[in-house]
Amino acid sequence: MYKINEAATIAGITAHTLRYYEKEGILPPIERDSGGRRIYSEENIAWLDIVTCLKKTNMPMKEIKEIVRLSIIGDQTIDDRKKILMDHKRKMMRQLEELQDNISKIDKKIAFYEGADEC
Numbered sequence: 214m215y216k217i218n219e220a221a222t223i224a225g226i227t228a229h230t231l232r233y234y235e236k237e238g239i240l241p242p243i244e245r246d247s248g249g250r251r252i253y254s255e256e257n258i259a260w261l262d263i264v265t266c267l268k269k270t271n272m273p274m275k276e277i278k279e280i281v282r283l284s285i286i287g288d289q290t291i292d293d294r295k296k297i298l299m300d301h302k303r304k305m306m307r308q309l310e311e312l313q314d315n316i317s318k319i320d321k322k323i324a325f326y327e328g329a330d331e332c
Contacts, residue, residue: 220253224261231261238278239264241285272301 221228283290
């Protein structure tokens, strides 16, 4: 079990962000101890890992919340969650192709400039 600052450190985010995620339904409900302090389990840490991954890949918060909502409902929503992730992956693959194309163009320009330096 982890306290909020420990969980935030593991996830690479701030405690403030962690509270925001909980408040906004971006994480499943978090348990609390007898003093009302949040306690994070390994399962919560795993959720934080996937949420931060999806956020870093620019998945809209609305879709992240939907995955969480569907997960709370149960296994009957696996196909729906899988579809959201597959759609997101397709978007990422298109972005990757575009990025690779742009890198190639930059490499050509660098090669051009390197050739110009030799003159």
